[in-house]
Amino acid sequence: MYLTQSNVIRGLSKQDYAMLREMCQYSNNLYNVAVYTIRQHYFDTHQFLRYEENYPICKENENYSLLQAGVAQQILKMADRSFRSFFGLLQKVKPGDYGSKAVRLPHYREKGGWFHLVLSTNAINIKNGFLTVPLSRKYAKIHNGHRIRIPVPDRMKEKTIQEVRICPMYGGRYFKIQYCYLKEPEPVKASPDRVLAIDLGWTIWPPALPIRGRRSSWTVVNSNLSTSIGTNAKPDSKALPPSRAGRRRTSSVS
Secondary structure, three states: OEEEEEEEOOOOOHHHHHHHHHHHHHHHHHHHHHHHHHHHHHHHHOOOOOHHHHHHHHOOOHHHHOOOHHHHHHHHHHHHHHHHHHHHHHHHHOOOOOOHHHOOOOOOOOOOOOOOEEEOHHHOOEEOOEEEOOOOHHHHHHOOOOOOEEEOOHHHOOOEEEEEEEEEEOOOOEEEEEEEEEOOOOOOOOOOOEEEEEOOOOOOOOOEEEEEEOOOOEEEEOOOOEEEEOOOEEEOHHHOOHHHHOOOOEEEEO
C-alpha cells in the first residue's frame, strides 16, 4: 500500500524559496498551456488530444524548458488525467447515467498562480539525508548552478519513496513537501462482534458509540435520538456520555 507523509519545508535560504516560487509558477503556466491545447483540439475536432500527442506540442513552450524534464512531464500528465475524467463522464451522459449539466471542461488555473512540483522516481535524488530538487540545465544556468537541498526526515530515509510533491501554500508564502512511499500492509486483528459507530452530527464534534452484537451494526447518536441498524446489536451503555446514558431513546431498524 502507499502512504504519504507531509512536512513543512524549513531552513532554506531566501534564494531557495525564491527559486521554488519561480518553478511553481512555471508549473502553473505549463499546466495552463496543456489545458489550452487540449481544449482547442476538442473545440476543433470534438476528440481528445492524448498525452502522447500533446507532449511534443507543449515541449516547445518556454515553461517546459525551465523545468526539469521529468517534473514537466508529470504536469502534462496531470492535465491529461483531468481530461480523461471529463471524457469518461461524457460517455456516461449518453446513456443517461450522468447529468449533462454536471459535466464541465477542466478549467484553467489562475494566471500568475502557483502549482505543485511533482517528482517521480527518476527525478528523486536523496543523498546524505538531503533531497536535491531537480533543475533543468537552462534554469540552473540562470542561477549559476545553485542547487536546492531539502532535509529529509529521519523516518523517511529507509522508505521506498515513489513520489515527492512540493506544494506551494497560501500563494507561495511557505511550502509543504509530501513523500509518497510504499509499505507492506500490516495484518489487522478485528473482532466481528465489536464495531464502532460515529455520528457526524450537525454542529457538535462527532460522538462515537461501541456496539456489541452478532452482526455488523452502526449507531447514529445525537442529543435527541439514537438509531441502531442491525440485529442483536447491544449498545455499550458504559461508553455513552453521562448526560445521555440515562435518557437515551433507541429505535431499531432491521
